[in-house]
Amino acid sequence: MIEGFFGAGATPRPLIELTLEFVDFPNVSLDATFLIDTGAFRTMIGPVEALRLQQDLRVPLTDLRAGGPSMGVGGFVPTRVTPARMALANEVVPLSIHIMEPVPPVSPIPCLLGRDILSQFVVHIDQSRSRVFLARPDEIEGITLASGVILR
Amino acid sequence: VQNNGPDPKLSVHGGKPTKHSREVHADYQASSQYLREHWEELLERHANRWVAIAKGKVFGVDDDVVALVDQLGHEGVADRAVVALMTREEPPRYLPPE
Numbered sequence: 001m002i003e004g005f006f007g008a009g010a011t012p013r014p015l016i017e018l019t020l021e022f023v024d025f026p027n028v029s030l031d032a033t034f035l036i037d038t039g040a041f042r043t044m045i046g047p048v049e050a051l052r053l054q055q056d057l058r059v060p061l062t063d064l065r066a067g068g069p070s071m072g073v074g075g076f077v078p079t080r081v082t083p084a085r086m087a088l089a090n091e092v093v094p095l096s097i098h099i100m101e102p103v104p105p106v107s108p109i110p111c112l113l114g115r116d117i118l119s120q121f122v123v124h125i126d127q128s129r130s131r132v133f134l135a136r137p138d139e140i141e142g143i144t145l146a147s148g149v150i151l152r
Numbered sequence: 153v154q155n156n157g158p159d160p161k162l163s164v165h166g167g168k169p170t171k172h173s174r175e176v177h178a179d180y181q182a183s184s185q186y187l188r189e190h191w192e193e194l195l196e197r198h199a200n201r202w203v204a205i206a207k208g209k210v211f212g213v214d215d216d217v218v219a220l221v222d223q224l225g226h227e228g229v230a231d232r233a234v235v236a237l238m239t240r241e242e243p244p245r246y247l248p249p250e
Contacts, residue, residue: 008191009240017184019177029173031180031232044248048217048235055225072246079249098248106217107244108237114248 001139002088004036004132014125014132016113020045020097023083028056032111036123036132040114043086043095044070044079047102049111054102067098077103086117088134093117179232182208187234198238206233 004016014036021029032049045053054061067081077100084097095116100109121134143151183205187194194203194210202220204211206229214220217235224230 005188008188009242011242017181019173029176029231031177033184033234040248041250042248046246048221051218051221052224052230052233052235055221055230068249070246070248072244074244074246077246100246102218104218108239109244109246112248 034113035110046109183234
């Protein structure tokens with residue numbers, strides 16, 4: 001089970017801190033805070049964290065494989081993609097991580113934890129109790145819901 | 153609830169997390185916690201500016217996030233820093249490619 005938190009700011013948003021390692025860059029890891037986003041198809045690193053990552057990669061982000069554009073209200077931002085691994089609940093989850101290019105002016109676009117990862121976990125978001133966590137399905141076996149349904 | 157830090161099985165390159173990677177993660181967590189606990193104070197003092205927190209304290213404040221992160225890199229703390237724009241506005245939402 002991995003515990004997250006609600007972030008400060010305009011409205012509380014469910015966040016979780018995670019560590020990524022990059023398969024093609026043996027000495028590079030990135031600690032970052034991800035927004036739990038069930039609307040995102042896949043997991044993506046935002047442009048500010050991309051700037052941080054760039055400091056350690058020693059190669060331009062643009063040398064990585066192009067990953068297609070990320071779409072938003074302000075238009076689109078190109079992404080790069082590279083193989084990575086994420087530590088989650090005693091599991092190592094491989095993924096192709098998309099990285100937004102830090103195209104000026106850089107916006108505070110958050111890193112997103114998308115459905116490629118979330119689909120493997122039970123996602124618990126309880127704002128009334130300030131409680132956020134991800135759990136493996138077998139970790140919550142036996143819990144009885146108010147409806148009487150027993151999770152198996 | 154367990155710590156979210158580098159797992160002993162996070163072994164893309166073999167072996168356990170190094171002392172360095174554990175330190176980086178602990179520093180990042182400390183900085184993230186500092187930002188949460190001091191959000192309102194930082195917002196009041198540095199509205200609409202970028203703030204970098206490293207090793208659990210304010211490292212720098214700048215209008216230019218690229219310059220701020222470059223400074224973090226020169227000091228060798230980009231991997232453990234938290235960088236945030238101090239604003240009450242909702243962050244822009246962009247979706248990854250499908």
